Amino acid sequence: MQSCTIETPIGYAKISGDENGISSVTIMDNDEKPTDPIPEHLLDCVTQLKEYFSNNLKAFDLKLNPNGTDFQKKVWQQLQQIPYGKTYSYLELSKQLGDPKAIRAVANANGKNPLWIIVPCHRVIGTDGSLTGYAGGLYRKQWLLNHESEYKQQTLF
16 A cells, blocks of 8 residues: 655545555644655555645546445445535435435445545435534535636625
């Protein structure tokens, strides 16, 4: 397993993976020196993340290899179907997976997603439109949703 750290607009991202694919991408709260050189198996992921943050990439095309249960992997696969710039509620996601009563299990699997940003768990919100849980913090979730929005907010100052 190889890993590297890169700087992003929302913090330092730690990427792990090997020849079988990317197994995790997490944003850390601590400052960690970016990795140089980037391990070969992680180069494509680093490039695509930089393109995403530069507004030049809307869909990732990477070989993924996350660790999880079959149910979690099913939820994570469904998350990848949420289009860039769109949000779904946990209930909508549960319905798409075929069981609207599985909302808590779906929310739990969403929260265990090890591939932040690439598997867009940040695009899942509460049924009432509220931002709900994000392992990286709600401010990062809001940042990512704003980043993907076609309606960019202007700042006054």
